[in-house]
Amino acid sequence: MKANILLNVVVISQNNGRRHGLVKSLVVVDHVVKYLVINPGGILSKAQFFKPENIVDVNYKRMVIGNEKDIIKVNGKKVKAYLEEAFPLMDYQVVDINGEAFGHVVNATIEDDTFAITEYEISRSFFDDIDHGFAIIPAADLVYKDQVLYYEKEMFDIGFKNQGTGIANKLLGVK
Incomplete structure (x- = not known):
């Protein structure tokens, strides 16, 4: 869910x-x-x-x-x-391995039985969300310490959902 x-x-x-x-x-x-x-x-x-x-x-x-x-x-x-x-959970800041803040949590996928989070949806910016959609990061790639979520890679290594990207692409067919 x-x-x-x-x-x-x-x-x-x-x-x-x-x-x-x-x-x-x-x-x-x-x-x-x-x-x-x-x-x-x-x-x-x-x-x-x-x-x-x-x-x-x-x-x-x-x-x-x-x-x-x-x-x-x-x-x-x-x-x-x-x-x-x-x-x-929501709006929590995400920082990459270099200490650069690059987004915040906007949603997550939670297992029904264990309530474990399997992946986080990260918003990097309003315009990036329109162009590419939210970044999906597996929970295993994020570490919580010192009141920050740290992504164990660089911010440009983030993958996107396979179902298409961004509002502009979905609604307008922009590539």
Whole structure:
């Protein structure tokens, strides 16, 4: 499944039908989605997140979890204990082997059973996305350290999807 279908959907408990808020972020550790962060709304609300194993059903509008007890609610000081080795998936910066920042994560492919990320979709720039489309990088080629995703090659070694490239090519036939 694609990561973007897990974002901005309402979280509902299956046991009582209660709505908990929208999923606002996916927290990743070692290329595995560990938590989904809920934005419950309200200024004084506690941080809320849950493990992806608790998802019963998901579509583009809603996500059903088994029980509201599956949601972890903690105050701001305790959040770091849960998320210390983690990074938020979307819009995360990607740097090549030479230390050059060249893009950010816009989506990822997640295995249904293990919630492991197999590949990341990287946007290098608006115009490059129009010309060539997003770059697809296997998760094995990216290393997370010092709060940055490092690509183990140079930025020009990135491959593209085989299904065609870029919006300009798909819509206008531009080559």
